Amino acid sequence: MGRQHWKGSVLMAPVPPALVTCGSSEKPNILTVAWTGIVCTHPPVTYISVRPSRYSYPILLERGEFVINLPTSAMAKTVDLCGMKTGAEVNKARVCGLTLIPSETVAAPSIEECPVSLECRVTETKALGSHTMFLAEVTAVSVDERFMDSKGKLNLQQAGLLAYAHGEYFALGRKCGDFGFSVRRRKKHST
Numbered sequence: 001m002g003r004q005h006w007k008g009s010v011l012m013a014p015v016p017p018a019l020v021t022c023g024s025s026e027k028p029n030i031l032t033v034a035w036t037g038i039v040c041t042h043p044p045v046t047y048i049s050v051r052p053s054r055y056s057y058p059i060l061l062e063r064g065e066f067v068i069n070l071p072t073s074a075m076a077k078t079v080d081l082c083g084m085k086t087g088a089e090v091n092k093a094r095v096c097g098l099t100l101i102p103s104e105t106v107a108a109p110s111i112e113e114c115p116v117s118l119e120c121r122v123t124e125t126k127a128l129g130s131h132t133m134f135l136a137e138v139t140a141v142s143v144d145e146r147f148m149d150s151k152g153k154l155n156l157q158q159a160g161l162l163a164y165a166h167g168e169y170f171a172l173g174r175k176c177g178d179f180g181f182s183v184r185r186r187k188k189h190s191t
């Protein structure tokens with residue numbers, strides 16, 4: 001069996017199907033965004049790519065702020081719904097029973113049910129074609145304390161984060177290594 005060669009497409013997987021909050025606590029909105037990622041560590045820089053036709057688009061442009069909330073696999077239906085319904089017609093937080101809480105550094109609220117929230121301030125917008133990229137600095141991060149261990153380490157494995165791959169949602173599977181484990185020396189065990 002060989003490999004098939006296709007024309008260029010967006011088959012990148014898995015990606016995080018994030019619940020992005022925008023607007024203010026008085027007039028918030030939520031939309032699902034899978035075109036997101038990290039582009040720089042120091043300073044921490046991320047992006048979201050959004051179609052200009054979205055109700056959220058002018059809100060993002062005007063306010064220049066948003067929050068990327070990472071959902072759990074238990075929230076898959078909510079994630080899908082926030083990507084199917086528009087804030088122009090529906091209060092998605094209310095319909096999905098999500099709790100919006102104040103963020104530390106931006107006016108857009110965070111979602112309490114999500115284990116991790118990245119507060120972002122837009123630094124640049126770039127119209128790319130179907131989508132416009134909002135490049136943004138991560139100004140603060142909040143994490144659910146339930147996933148912190150006694151040493152203050154974040155244990156995201158327990159959070160059960162949701163992944164999106166080629167049009168389907170997946171629960172992240174079992175851990176199969178950690179950063180640097182391929183070259184790490186094993187501790188000698190004395191018996």
Ligand SMILES: Cc1cc2nc3c(=O)[nH]c(=O)nc-3n(C[C@H](O)[C@H](O)[C@H](O)COP(=O)(O)O)c2cc1C
Pocket residue numbers: 017029030031032033034035036049050051054055056057079080082083084085086087088131164
């Ligand atoms: C899994 C999934 C991923 C999505 N990713 C994006 C995306 O990256 N960019 C985008 O503009 N829309 C994306 N959408 C579509 C928007 O979430 C959808 O159009 C939503 O209704 C927009 O909400 P709004 O009209 O309240 O802004 C996605 C939808 C789903 C279900």
